[in-house]
Amino acid sequence: MKFCTQCASPVALRVPDGDTMARHVCEACGEIHYQNPKIVAGCIPEWEGKILLCRRAIEPRNGLWTIPAGFMENGETVEQAAARETWEEACAHVEINGLYAVFNIPHVNQVYMIFRAALKDETFAPGIESLETGLFEEAEIPWSQMAFPVVVQSLERYFSDRQRDHFPTFLGTLEPIKR
Amino acid sequence: MKFCTQCASPVALRVPDGDTMARHVCEACGEIHYQNPKIVAGCIPEWEGKILLCRRAIEPRNGLWTIPAGFMENGETVEQAAARETWEEACAHVEINGLYAVFNIPHVNQVYMIFRAALKDETFAPGIESLETGLFEEAEIPWSQMAFPVVVQSLERYFSDRQRDHFPTFLGTLEPIKR
Numbered sequence: 001m002k003f004c005t006q007c008a009s010p011v012a013l014r015v016p017d018g019d020t021m022a023r024h025v026c027e028a029c030g031e032i033h034y035q036n037p038k039i040v041a042g043c044i045p046e047w048e049g050k051i052l053l054c055r056r057a058i059e060p061r062n063g064l065w066t067i068p069a070g071f072m073e074n075g076e077t078v079e080q081a082a083a084r085e086t087w088e089e090a091c092a093h094v095e096i097n098g099l100y101a102v103f104n105i106p107h108v109n110q111v112y113m114i115f116r117a118a119l120k121d122e123t124f125a126p127g128i129e130s131l132e133t134g135l136f137e138e139a140e141i142p143w144s145q146m147a148f149p150v151v152v153q154s155l156e157r158y159f160s161d162r163q164r165d166h167f168p169t170f171l172g173t174l175e176p177i178k179r
Numbered sequence: 180m181k182f183c184t185q186c187a188s189p190v191a192l193r194v195p196d197g198d199t200m201a202r203h204v205c206e207a208c209g210e211i212h213y214q215n216p217k218i219v220a221g222c223i224p225e226w227e228g229k230i231l232l233c234r235r236a237i238e239p240r241n242g243l244w245t246i247p248a249g250f251m252e253n254g255e256t257v258e259q260a261a262a263r264e265t266w267e268e269a270c271a272h273v274e275i276n277g278l279y280a281v282f283n284i285p286h287v288n289q290v291y292m293i294f295r296a297a298l299k300d301e302t303f304a305p306g307i308e309s310l311e312t313g314l315f316e317e318a319e320i321p322w323s324q325m326a327f328p329v330v331v332q333s334l335e336r337y338f339s340d341r342q343r344d345h346f347p348t349f350l351g352t353l354e355p356i357k358r
Binding site: 001002003004005006007008011018021033034035036037038039071072073074075076077078079080098099102104106107109111113128169171173 | 181186212217277281283285348350
C-alpha cells in the first residue's frame with residue numbers, strides 16, 4: 001500500500017506510538033491502516049460416499065483439483081461462505097454440517113475453515129472459476145493433481161476419520177513448502 | 180475508504196465485472212480493494228479452577244470485564260494470537276489448549292475463535308489496555324458487568340461443559356442486540 005485511503009497522502013511503514021508492529025501510517029492525517037489475516041471458508045461435499053471436487057480455471061494452481069473454498073466476505077457467516085463458494089465454483093447446493101478443520105497458514109496470512117457438507121441433490125457443474133467438477137470415490141481422488149497441501153491434508157484426514165465415523169474438529173498449521 | 184492505496188485516485192463503490200458484490204474500485208488504475216472479516220482470537224485462561232478476566236481500559240465497553248481477546252495479526256497462528264493477547268492484556272503466560280468456540284458476528288464482520296487455556300503460573304497484572312485483572316471462581320464472575328455477549332455465552336458454556344469435563348468445539352452466530 002502506497003497511499004492513505006482517507007486523504008490520499010503517502011503512507012509510511014512504521015510502528016505507531018503504543019503499538020508493537022509496523023503499520024502503514026498516514027503522516028498527514030494520522031490514519032493507521034491495519035492488515036489482518038483472511039479466512040478461507042470451504043467444505044468437503046459428500047454425495048453417496050463420493051466427494052465433489054473442482055478443477056481450477058484460475059490462478060494460482062490453474063488446472064489442478066480442489067474442494068470448494070474461497071475468501072469469506074463481510075456480512076456472512078463462515079458456514080454461509082462455505083456454501084456460497086460451493087455454489088459459485090461447483091453450482092451445487094450443500095447442507096453445511098460440523099466444523100471439521102482449521103488450518104493456520106501464517107506465511108500467507110490465511111486461516112482455512114473447512115466444514116463437512118452434504119450435497120442436497122446430485123446436481124453440480126463447473127462455475128466460472130472451475131474447468132470441470134466431479135464426484136470422486138476415495139480411490140479415485142487425483143492426489144498427484146491437487147492444488148493445495150491444505151486440501152490434501154483435509155481429505156486424507158477425512159477419509160481416515162470416516163472409517164471410524166468420528167470427525168473431531170482438527171486444528172493445524174501449515175508451513176511453507178521447501179522446494 | 181475514499182482513495183486508492185496504489186495510485187491515490189478516488190475510488191468508486193461498485194460491482195466489478197464478473198463479481199457479485201460491491202467493492203471499492205479505482206477507476207484510474209483498476210485496483211479492486213477487498214474488505215474481509217477479521218478474526219478475534221481469545222482464550223479462557225484457567226488457574227486452579229478460576230478464570231482470568233480483564234477489566235477494559237479502552238473503548239468499546241471501557242470499564243467492563245472480558246476474557247483476553249483481540250484482533251489476530253498477519254504472520255501468526257490463531258493460537259499465537261490468543262496467547263499474545265493474554266500477554267498484552269493481562270501480562271500472563273498461557274498454554275493454549277483446544278479450540279473451544281467459534282462465533283460468527285456477521286453484523287460487525289468478525290469471527291471470534293476462543294481457546295481453552297491454562298495459566299503457566301499465577302502471575303498476571305493489567306496490561307496497557309486493562310484497568311485491572313483478576314481470577315474469578317464461577318460464582319464470582321461479574322455477569323452484569325461483562326463487556327460483550329460473546330464473552331458471556333462462552334463462559335456460560337464453559338462452566339456447563341466443565342461440569343461434564345467435555346469440551347466439544349462450539350460453532351455459533353450472534354445477532355445484533357435489539358435495544
